[in-house]
Amino acid sequence: MELTPRDTIAPIVHIVSNREIAPEIFLIAFEAPHLAKQALPGQFVMLSVPPLYDPLLPRPFAVFDVEGSVVKVLYRTVGKGTGQLSRTKKGDLLKVLGPLGNGFSLPDPGTTSIVVAGGIGIASVYFLLVHLLKRATAPTTLLYGVRFKQELIPLEPLEERGLLIRIATEDGRQGVQGTVAPLLQDTLDQGLPETDREYFVCGPLAMLRAVAGRMDGRGVRAQFSLESRMACGYGVCQGCVLPFKDDADPGQVRYRKVCTEGPVFSPDSISWEAIPE
Numbered sequence: 001m002e003l004t005p006r007d008t009i010a011p012i013v014h015i016v017s018n019r020e021i022a023p024e025i026f027l028i029a030f031e032a033p034h035l036a037k038q039a040l041p042g043q044f045v046m047l048s049v050p051p052l053y054d055p056l057l058p059r060p061f062a063v064f065d066v067e068g069s070v071v072k073v074l075y076r077t078v079g080k081g082t083g084q085l086s087r088t089k090k091g092d093l094l095k096v097l098g099p100l101g102n103g104f105s106l107p108d109p110g111t112t113s114i115v116v117a118g119g120i121g122i123a124s125v126y127f128l129l130v131h132l133l134k135r136a137t138a139p140t141t142l143l144y145g146v147r148f149k150q151e152l153i154p155l156e157p158l159e160e161r162g163l164l165i166r167i168a169t170e171d172g173r174q175g176v177q178g179t180v181a182p183l184l185q186d187t188l189d190q191g192l193p194e195t196d197r198e199y200f201v202c203g204p205l206a207m208l209r210a211v212a213g214r215m216d217g218r219g220v221r222a223q224f225s226l227e228s229r230m231a232c233g234y235g236v237c238q239g240c241v242l243p244f245k246d247d248a249d250p251g252q253v254r255y256r257k258v259c260t261e262g263p264v265f266s267p268d269s270i271s272w273e274a275i276p277e
């Protein structure tokens with residue numbers, strides 16, 4: 001979505017709550033009626049904490065969920081920006097730019113949806129799951145992998161709405177031991193017609209690469225949500241570009257902006273070998 005210069009002034013909103021729901025994983029909620037009305041699954045926002053200017057640049061986060069006029073973001077603390085966010089509390093101010101990016105295309109209600117999330121990648125697909133469960137007439141399954149059991153975020157509200165969940169933990173303390181990739185392999189090997197199914201995937205780059213590798217050549221329909229470092233979030237700085245296959249010559253690489261052309265792409269369009277490990 002292209003923004004006008006006026007759109008790029010981030011409104012300042014009030015934080016409603018901010019709490020640690022799993023080790024180093026926080027759920028922040030803020031009052032943002034305009035965003036709440038417009039946000040689509042897979043879109044993101046740029047957040048910063050005023051009046052602080054260090055870090056100078058806002059950070060990108062997926063829209064996790066919307067409840068009335070309140071928008072929620074789920075985030076893991078990894079550095080300065082997320083550390084700063086984790087210290088905010090009810091009543092504090094937050095600069096919020098968005099909704100940004102293309103978001104997921106929702107499938108026909110009769111399509112079986114298989115959502116694959118690795119670690120904090122769950123943050124980018126939760127709102128999608130909410131939408132799928134509202135409208136789907138076919139089953140929606142989540143394949144959810146984390147390193148440690150404690151990282152699993154509560155999903156009971158979605159289970160109550162009919163979500164089927166398969167879990168993989170690398171510490172083996174819940175679900176299948178290992179990564180989410182073998183769970184996906186089971187699903188791919190069920191022998192069901194891929195024309196009736198669509199996959200939605202978000203997670204760390206290594207997981208996306210592994211999942212794309214297992215899907216390759218099977219004729220599956222899939223949408224991957226990518227992450228890259230972002231400075232502006234709306235197409236100006238070029239900081240977010242990643243390599244894709246050139247439509248005219250798939251042997252050549254063409255750089256595309258993850259913020260405005262994505263963050264959701266077909267895995268077949270990504271030049272995986274040109275992305276550094």
Ligand SMILES: Cc1cc2nc3c(=O)[nH]c(=O)nc-3n(C[C@H](O)[C@H](O)[C@H](O)COP(=O)(O)OP(=O)(O)OC[C@H]3O[C@@H](n4cnc5c(N)ncnc54)[C@H](O)[C@@H]3O)c2cc1C
Pocket residue numbers: 044055059060061062063073074075076077078079080081082083120123124226227228229230263
């Ligand atoms: C479209 C989009 C949506 C995102 N949604 C979420 C979300 O919902 N929840 C969430 O927790 N995170 C999300 N992220 C990642 C989040 O933006 C980064 O974790 C955040 O910017 C880190 O900021 P920081 O200042 O705390 O870390 P920094 O101090 O900037 O960096 C700390 C460490 O994290 C690494 N890092 C920072 N950003 C990224 C990145 N984009 N990809 C890989 N490694 C990175 C750095 O290399 C460094 O090692 C999203 C990113 C994108 C592009």
Ligand code: FES
Pocket residue numbers: 229230231232233234235236237238239240241257258259260
């Ligand atoms: S983040 Fe600035 S162009 Fe994409």
